[in-house]
Amino acid sequence: MFVIDEWDALIREAKDDAVAQKRYLSLLREWFKSNNFTPKVVAAAYMTGILPIKKDSSQSAISDFMEYSILNPGGFAEYTGFTEKDVRNLCKKYEMSFEEAKKWYDGYDFSKNGAVYNPYSVMCAVKFREFQSYWRKTSAAESLMTYINMDFDGMQEIILRLISGEEIEVDTDNFENDFETFRSRDDVLTLLIHLGYLTWDRKEKTARIPNEEIKAEFRKILKGGTVNRKWMELIGHSQKLLEDTIAGNAEAVAKAIEEIRDTQYAPTFYNNEQALRYVIKFAYIAAIDQYLKVEELPSGKGIADVVYLPKRKAMLPAMVIELKWDKSPGGAIKQMRDRNYPAVLKDYGGEIVMVGINYHSKTKTHTCKIEKI
Numbered sequence: 001m002f003v004i005d006e007w008d009a010l011i012r013e014a015k016d017d018a019v020a021q022k023r024y025l026s027l028l029r030e031w032f033k034s035n036n037f038t039p040k041v042v043a044a045a046y047m048t049g050i051l052p053i054k055k056d057s058s059q060s061a062i063s064d065f066m067e068y069s070i071l072n073p074g075g076f077a078e079y080t081g082f083t084e085k086d087v088r089n090l091c092k093k094y095e096m097s098f099e100e101a102k103k104w105y106d107g108y109d110f111s112k113n114g115a116v117y118n119p120y121s122v123m124c125a126v127k128f129r130e131f132q133s134y135w136r137k138t139s140a141a142e143s144l145m146t147y148i149n150m151d152f153d154g155m156q157e158i159i160l161r162l163i164s165g166e167e168i169e170v171d172t173d174n175f176e177n178d179f180e181t182f183r184s185r186d187d188v189l190t191l192l193i194h195l196g197y198l199t200w201d202r203k204e205k206t207a208r209i210p211n212e213e214i215k216a217e218f219r220k221i222l223k224g225g226t227v228n229r230k231w232m233e234l235i236g237h238s239q240k241l242l243e244d245t246i247a248g249n250a251e252a253v254a255k256a257i258e259e260i261r262d263t264q265y266a267p268t269f270y271n272n273e274q275a276l277r278y279v280i281k282f283a284y285i286a287a288i289d290q291y292l293k294v295e296e297l298p299s300g301k302g303i304a305d306v307v308y309l310p311k312r313k314a315m316l317p318a319m320v321i322e323l324k325w326d327k328s329p330g331g332a333i334k335q336m337r338d339r340n341y342p343a344v345l346k347d348y349g350g351e352i353v354m355v356g357i358n359y360h361s362k363t364k365t366h367t368c369k370i371e372k373i
Contacts, residue, residue: 001044002031008049008177015179025054025062032062050194052177070108070193071172071200081107081116094126104131104212108199118196121213133216148221153185156231162198163218163288164281165295167206219288234260238286245284245355245370246317250329254368257283257357261366273305273325276359280306280321290316302339310350317351317372324358329369332356342373 007028014020032038032045045065047053052069053062068076082090087105091098104125105117124134148155158168174183175190182188189207192198197217199210209215237260244252260283261270270276277295287293291308308319320341322332333356336342342352356369 002042002046004045004047006049007047008051008054011051011054011178021054021178028062032064038064052194054177070196071190072202073110077110077113077116082119082122083113084115084117087117087122090122090126094129096126096129097131100131101125102211104133107196107210107214109201109210111203118213133213135213135217148188151230152182152188155185155188158185158189159218159221160231160234160285161278161282162207162209163215164278164285165208165293166278166281167201167204167208169205170200170207171205172200215288235286238283241283242286245319246353248353248370248372250368250370253355253370254357254366257366257368271361273323276323276325276357277305280323280357284308291319297344302335302341304336304341304344307344309345309348317353318345318348319353319355320345321355321357324356326361327358329356329358329367332358333369333371 010024011021030037032042047065052067052071053065068074070080073080084102087101088098090096091101101117101122102115105121106115107118108116110116118135120136121134125131148159162168168189170189170193171184171186172190172193175187179191182191189198193200193207197209197214198207200207209218237256241253241256241260244256257279261279270279281293284293287308289311291310294307294309295305297304297307304320305323306321308321310316310318320336322336322341324332333354336354336356342354345352352373354371354373358367359365360367
């Protein structure tokens, strides 16, 4: 009986050594896929690892195994991390907030089992009595920056869309289960799912950033010294947009959103308020370090589209953004006042910037109105 922990260690650590990988896979084939050896010697084999079994051409190099990956863990889903029940019990035992634990460490979601959490981070949080990022980076994950920075198959825009809160469609079928064979951005995103940087919705075939801990890691990418000029330009435009919004320069805000929509990011179907919301979140990407973004926040007699709450150390006003499609930005402001959207911020105590943004589908233009209270 063979038990191999981290079967893919060599695949990950020797990712640039094709000869070593080939010899290793040949050894595994000799053990587990040989008519002269396998049926006579091998009673069973159990292997664990981050990656599914390496593909050889289009098929698994060792096809006799039953494979349970994070994309489809089957009956093993509840063992891929701490369950929600586990985390509730730990938070109760250590008198910590379950809601905060969920915000920080809720990772993969499975339809039959619900959420599973990062065990290492949860245990660090209860040990040190503090919710923060305890994410353990690997050299393999850091090497992905190469593909992101070279904008491999449009990866930079995809990463920014993920950071802004979008779910991205991903085709996981063609991933070669290694760290160097990337033929498309779908392959890079699939690897990010396996590494835990993205959570996978098997039914919808979409991926997203799962929690605050991973968002913090992606934010480091934006601020890293290896970020290229294209990213820096976008962050610069977004920072200027944020400053113009706080200053009440509505005309500049509308113009900036239009430019970002035209040159930086264009949803496939720009035909409703949801598409406009994607653009707004993308445009305000510079706010991620200074603000907490909340979407569809119940307030007063309605629901505010997007609310940016300043973090404790940020001496900034709160922002409430209401979006309209083929109506008027003034109507958005009126709705915020009539339905008392600022009510949810009654304990905030600082300045509130109300922003109404409208898109005219006939003229293909954005308009904006800003009021402060």
